[in-house]
Amino acid sequence: MRISTIGCGYLGAVYAASMASIGHEVLGLDVDQKKVDDLNRGIAPFHEPGFEKVLQDALEAGRLRFSTDYSHAADYTAHVICVGTPQLIDAAGADLTYVHAAVDALIPHLAEDAVVLGRSTVPVGTAASLRERLRAAGRENALAWNPEFLREGFAVEDTLRPDRIVYGLPEDPAESARARAVLDEMYGTMLENGTPLVAGNYATAELVKVSANSFLATKISFINAVAEVCEATGADVSVIAEAIGLDDRIGPKFLRAGIGFGGGCLPKDIRAFMARAGELGVTEALGFLREVDHVNNRRRDHVVNMARQALGGAFTGKRVAVLGAAFKPDSDDTRQSPALYIASKISGRGADVVVTDPAANARVHAERPNLAVAEDAYAAAAGADIVLLLTEWTQFKELDPVRLREVVGTPTMIDGRNVLDPAAWREAGWTYRSMGRP
């Protein structure tokens, strides 16, 4: 299949390279010349394990190229919209500017039998409105929705070996058959390998994506809410998570208590979902997501308060070491990062904050001039009055408490991700505190 991806950000670039790696001819289109040049040279514009190898192999095999010239799309059959849908600056809803621009840029170059597919996370109703946009421009091309579920850090794996493939198909039978034929060919090898296929209408496919992310966010906030109760009672949230997770109706994943979720998806998706429910007149249906968001924000502020108390009630003149800036390990993404939120808040209250992150140091340096950046955990902790572990990188999980004790000013550790062994750290002379554990 000849596939073009519109938008070569995180989603589009990984998708383009992954689809080329399973034998398709892929063209990645983007308006950003530098990004296109980098990708054509086999350079990843972001940190993602395994991506650069897949990219380089596909380029070498001659099945992948990137361009800013949308007229090349005329030679391709499936056009996959992979642009971002960020949160609006002044509201909770999703900004569809890039989705509309992608469709508009494509319209003049659509071959008659080409199919338009959407992969971006969008508010329910978007696919239907894009189909209208095509019709208004005199285009009869089939349009289908095909949401993605990739996690940063596992993006290639999740694209090539997804848990499920979802089709959101148009009502018109002939158009639906055309879209399905193209999708079946694109995902042929995955479907043959037994990947479950779930099909519904546009609204269903759009809602599958936001429902999945809202459920994951709810699971995290649920265990974090239980952590709050644990802190008031002396119970241990990690033991509770282990025990309830053994019930296979609940399952053990996404029950790690800590400083909550961040990133480019979960926070914005639950807010956009709530905003859309409001527009549809069913605000109360998703009222619980407001609480999910609140619990999530409370945990960040809780760490700030824990640190202030540990420092004797004020941050002024204190040196605070922050281990982690990315919203999760194996990523350089700092969007909505709880770690950076905490670091910035503490810095704003008068502390000297030194951050270190194995992948996001350059980003922190460029975007947060008020935060100092150190090479590694030992450099960050040198002379610090307190150390906060906020992103659970392996490097931090494996820190030597004895060695760190030698460089730190005051040996106080707040483990915001519950990943260190309390006994080992206390034995090495640390005052150790974590989230929802005695």
Ligand code: UDX
């Ligand atoms: C998420 C979804 O997992 C993915 O399916 C969707 O397509 C995009 O959004 P991602 O944003 O890459 O993926 O991150 P994920 O691994 O889901 O983690 C999200 C956040 O939740 C991170 O900040 C992580 O630290 C936090 N988290 C996760 C917890 O606090 N506790 C957990 O138990 C799990």
